[in-house]
Amino acid sequence: GIQVEQSPPDLILQEGANSTLRCNFSDSVNNLQWFHQNPWGQLINLFYIPSGTKQNGRLSATTVATERYSLLYISSSQTTDSGVYFCAAGYNFNKFYFGSGTKLNVKP
Amino acid sequence: SAVISQKPSRDICQRGTSLTIQCQVDSQVTMMFWYRQQPGQSLTLIATANQGSEATYESGFVIDKFPISRPNLTFSTLTVSNMSPEDSSIYLCSVLLQGGGYTFGSGTRLTVV
Numbered sequence: 312g313i314q315v316e317q318s319p320p321d322l323i324l325q326e327g328a329n330s331t332l333r334c335n336f337s338d339s340v341n342n343l344q345w346f347h348q349n350p351w352g353q354l355i356n357l358f359y360i361p362s363g364t365k366q367n368g369r370l371s372a373t374t375v376a377t378e379r380y381s382l383l384y385i386s387s388s389q390t391t392d393s394g395v396y397f398c399a400a401g402y403n404f405n406k407f408y409f410g411s412g413t414k415l416n417v418k419p
Numbered sequence: 420s421a422v423i424s425q426k427p428s429r430d431i432c433q434r435g436t437s438l439t440i441q442c443q444v445d446s447q448v449t450m451m452f453w454y455r456q457q458p459g460q461s462l463t464l465i466a467t468a469n470q471g472s473e474a475t476y477e478s479g480f481v482i483d484k485f486p487i488s489r490p491n492l493t494f495s496t497l498t499v500s501n502m503s504p505e506d507s508s509i510y511l512c513s514v515l516l517q518g519g520g521y522t523f524g525s526g527t528r529l530t531v532v
Contacts, residue, residue, distance in 0.1 A: 344521060352509055352526050354462075359520035397461065404450065404515055406477075409461040 313338050313400050315410035323416045324388050332383040332413045334398030342401040343374050345383050348412075349394045357383070357396075388417045421446050425512050425524030432502055432531050439498045440527045442512030447492035450515035453485070456526075457508045465510075468495040502531045 314337035324330055336343070345357040358365050358372040360381065365372055369388075374381040385392055395414050401407030424443045432438050442451065451468040466474040466487055474487035489495040499506055512524040 342519065346523075352528065354511065354523040354526070356520050356522055359518065361519075399462075404519065405467065406464060409463075411461050 313340065313402070313408045315398055315400050315408050317396075317398055317410035317413050319413060320411065321414045321416075323418065326388060326390060326417055326419050328388050328417075329384070329386045330388060330415070332385070332396050332398075332415075334381040334383070334400075334410055336379050336381075336398075336400040338379070338402070339376065340379075340400040341403055342399075342407050343376075343381055344399045344407065345372055345381070346397045346399065347392075347394055348397065354397075385415075388415075390417050390419055393417045420516050420520070421448055421514055421522055423512055423514060423522060423524035425527060427527055428525060429528040430530070432529065434503050434531055436502055437498055437500045438502065438529060439496050440510055440512070442495045442497070442524055444493045444514055448514040448516075449492070451489060451495045452513040452515075452521075453487060453495070453497045454511045454513060454523075455508045456511065462511065465497070468497075499529065502529075504531045507531045 316335045318333045343361045347355045360372045360374045362376045369386045371384045395412040397412045398410045399407045422445045426441045453465040454462045456462045465480045466476040468489040470489045486498045509526045511526045
């Protein structure tokens with residue numbers, strides 16, 4: 312299967328700071344997603360982004376498929392951004408592989 | 420996008436018993452999946468729930484332990500059978516959306532004592 316590596320594993324930010332989360336994957340993929348799992352366990356789909364760049368408010372993501380990585384940018388972080396951010400990659404829509412996640416703690 | 424209702428949200432069960440988790444979607448979807456998230460870990464795919472046929476299980480998961488039903492395009496169940504403390508996890512239902520994204524149910528937090 313596809314190996315998905317995320318960095319950093321843990322991140323502590325002061326409210327208002329910006330951050331970049333990275334996801335490396337071991338093979339060419341047609342399916343790449345970013346998710347946020349809040350402290351209550353709910354998993355939210357942030358971006359479906361197999362290639363290119365997308366933005367949604369303070370969040371944006373870029374995937375460079377040819378170089379097998381994706382980046383998630385969080386600007387002007389808020390305490391509600393805390394939780395775990397997962398990257399998941401797959402060859403198709405039948406199955407995708409989750410990375411181990413980046414645990415983000417935004418302090419007021 | 421689809422809205423998923425997953426029940427129960429949490430349960431505490433005795434070892435040796437079974438628990439059935441339900442996943443109801445508010446629209447017809449082609450693909451439904453069941454995941455397990457062990458404490459402090461990432462998500463692992465258990466199986467793909469196929470409408471009208473047997474589920475497709477991933478390596479390490481078997482039908483006798485995790486029987487799955489999918490009688491129609493909006494509903495699926497996952498049963499965790501003959502539970503042991505090692506089965507304590509969050510179990511999540513997921514569906515494929517039109518456009519390629521996925522959405523997840525709110526999860527079932529299972530504790531086996």
